Amino acid sequence: MRPDLTVRATGARELMDDPSADRGALARTYLRFGVVNRLVSRPGLLFRRDVRPRARRGGIRILDVGAGGGDLCRFLAARLRRHGLAAEITALDPDERAIEWAQAHDDGAGIRCLCGTTAELVRAGETFDVVFSNHLLHHLSEDERTGLLEDTVRLTAPGGVAVHRDIARSRAAYMLFAAATLPFRRNLLAGSFIRADGLTSIRRSWTVGELRAVAARGWSVRGGIPFRLELRREQGR
Numbered sequence: 479m480r481p482d483l484t485v486r487a488t489g490a491r492e493l494m495d496d497p498s499a500d501r502g503a504l505a506r507t508y509l510r511f512g513v514v515n516r517l518v519s520r521p522g523l524l525f526r527r528d529v530r531p532r533a534r535r536g537g538i539r540i541l542d543v544g545a546g547g548g549d550l551c552r553f554l555a556a557r558l559r560r561h562g563l564a565a566e567i568t569a570l571d572p573d574e575r576a577i578e579w580a581q582a583h584d585d586g587a588g589i590r591c592l593c594g595t596t597a598e599l600v601r602a603g604e605t606f607d608v609v610f611s612n613h614l615l616h617h618l619s620e621d622e623r624t625g626l627l628e629d630t631v632r633l634t635a636p637g638g639v640a641v642h643r644d645i646a647r648s649r650a651a652y653m654l655f656a657a658a659t660l661p662f663r664r665n666l667l668a669g670s671f672i673r674a675d676g677l678t679s680i681r682r683s684w685t686v687g688e689l690r691a692v693a694a695r696g697w698s699v700r701g702g703i704p705f706r707l708e709l710r711r712e713q714g715r
């Protein structure tokens with residue numbers, strides 16, 4: 479099938495978002511996010527550009543919104559430890575299945591795992607030096623996106639940065655992901671939602687131009703390699 483990639487497939491649903499999704503398949507999906515994120519999400523860039531310079535000024539607070547299984551939190555914790563830098567890292571997700579999995583797979587990283595919403599953190603008066611998300615934007619309705627960005631501004635401490643990173647929709651991204659995951663569907667990715675949900679995610683995701691058109695004042699949108707985009711805002715001091 480050749481899906482229409484000229485517009486966002488906002489009606490398409492990811493299997494992992496189904497509250498009655500198979501728990502074993504969901505667990506295997508969280509587990510495999512580690513491999514997928516290393517290959518496509520460039521967490522090293524997030525660390526070098528946004529986290530490390532701030533952590534060098536002193537212990538910082540980091541918030542991962544829609545953290546899923548907490549894979550990027552554990553990646554950042556390991557990098558910070560390797561560089562002898564201190565940070566408190568919070569994995570936030572409204573899905574308790576994700577937070578339970580992240581807690582159970584902390585592996586000594588010391589991540590603070592919270593089942594909840596950004597609105598709750600705003601009400602609690604929390605602020606963070608780095609607020610980020612990965613593969614979250616394409617999940618959100620217009621109201622949810624607006625709410626997320628307003629909350630993010632309030633949650634970002636002076637001198638901090640907010641960066642929401644996602645896939646950029648294109649036919650090339652779809653075809654490449656379909657081809658690259660095909661040989662692994664019966665082994666590495668078997669019994670997980672990675673291939674099906676990855677393809678749906680690409681269909682639901684934004685292009686740089688579309689996101690720029692709806693970005694609120696103060697936010698910038700950049701494209702990146704491979705097939706990436708990010709919505710970014712630096713908070714003045």
Ligand SMILES: C[S@@+](CC[C@H](N)C(=O)[O-])C[C@H]1O[C@@H](n2cnc3c(N)ncnc32)[C@H](O)[C@@H]1O
Binds near residue numbers: 545576
């Ligand atoms: C595709 S997963 C990405 C997980 C993780 N960030 C990663 O890159 O591996 C999207 C996550 O966003 C969460 N999510 C969905 N709607 C959300 C919202 N409005 N606010 C925060 N998280 C949300 C889901 O529960 C899910 O865990």
